[in-house]
Amino acid sequence: MNLDLLADNLTNPAFLFFALGLLSVQLKSDLTIPQNSSKFISLYLLFSIGFKGGQELAHSEFSMEIVWGILFGLFIAGVIPIFAFYMLRRKLGVENSGAIAAAYGSVSAVTFVTAVSYLEILEVHFSGYMVAVMAFMEAPAIIVGVLLVRLFSPLPSQSVGMKDTIKHALTNGSVILILGSLVIGSLASDAQAEGIKPFTTDIFKGFLAIFLLDMGISSGKKIKDFLTTGWTTTSFAILMPLFNGLWVSWLSQYISTEPGDRFMFAILAASASYIAVPAAMKIAVPKANPGIFLPMALAITFPLNITIGLPLYYWAVTTF
Structure with a gap:
């Protein structure tokens, strides 16, 4: 792995703002990002990346690579929850294992956005259809996770109906916004897209930095309680993303x-x-404890991916 890439990522302003959020919690500072502002910024990031992805898609010729790419994303989102669930079921129970499996099979839009910024620094291009892949991967993992809970739970009748689960997964605000922005971006002409470029592009990195500051504050508040749950969840939150990133780095060559x-x-x-x-x-799955799976994703896996993960996965795809 190129250590220069790791060093560049560790000195990236976006990551440093995340670290500042963590530090502010340790210092017991009253630094906070208002909830409404945080929600607006997250919506903006999804809108921006979706719209720009749509523009990229509009300039790309339709090919079977797009179809295979989306199918590959769906395959990843379906497979990861299954083996994650079986790895954890004996230790954490059916409900918690199902929730963790869904979380690690689904995707983080903010991690994706940070990866986009990382590729921009390296001046490496990626296809616009990857935004569609991200949007399509979110719902299947949730459905698979809930199905696993229903199959292995001793009291499946207490679960919410699968129809409601699928509806919630498909109508989730982040899915609607990213897909809607993708479609709108693909329909907009170059002149129309240029008119809102100052909003979709020029201020993007600034909003990303503030959002990561908020993520740092949220992570810092949760990580202490999470560490008391033992090494099973901690080691899983560290090793699972690295394993998934590396095997997909290799398989994606096909x-x-x-x-x-x-x-x-x-x-x-x-x-x-x-x-x-x-x-x-x-x-x-109301019996699943968010105090376990939320800190795993937010306080452990997220910072791991934006520090070590980004340069590691890029090294892997350029090596395999």
């Missing part, structure tokens, strides 16, 4: 020859959802 696309597949496989999945699990 889907695409573009390093940027292969890197995005790896980061999607390595990331874990801490927005859509907790919301879905609260409805579908």
Whole structure:
């Protein structure tokens, strides 16, 4: 692995703002990002990346690579929850294992956005359809996780109906926004896209830095309680994303020859959802403890991916 890439990532302002959020919690500072502002910024990031992905998609010729790319993403989102569930079921029980499996099979839009910024620094191109892949990967993992809970739970009748679960997964706000922005971006002409470029592109990195500051504050508040749950969840939150990122880095060579696309597949496989999945699990599997799976994704896996993960996965796709 190129250590210069790791050093560049550790000195990236976006990551440093994340570290500042962690530090502020340790210092017991009253630094906070208002909840409404945080929600607006997260919506903005999804809108921006979706719109720009749609523009990329509009300039790309339709090919079977796009179809295979989306199918590969769906395959990843379906397979990861299954082996994650079986790894954890004996230690953590059916409900918690199902929720964790769904989180690690689903994706983190913020990790994806950070990866986009990372590729921009390296001046490496990736295809616009990867935004669609990200959006399509979020719901299947939630559905698989809930199905596993229903299959192995001794009291399946207490679970929410599968129809409601699927509806919630597909109508989740982040899925609607990213897919909607993708479609709108693909329909907009170059002149129309140029008109809102100052909003979709120029201020993107600034909003990303503030959002990561907020993520750092949230992670810092949760990590202390999480560490008391033992080494099973901690080691899983560290090793699982690295394993997923590396095997997908290797397998993606049969889907695409573009390093940027292969890197995005790896980061999607390595990331874990801490927005859509907790919301879905609260409805579908109320017995799952968010105090376990939320800190795993947000306080351990997320910072791991944006520090060590990004340069590691890029090294892997350029090596394999």
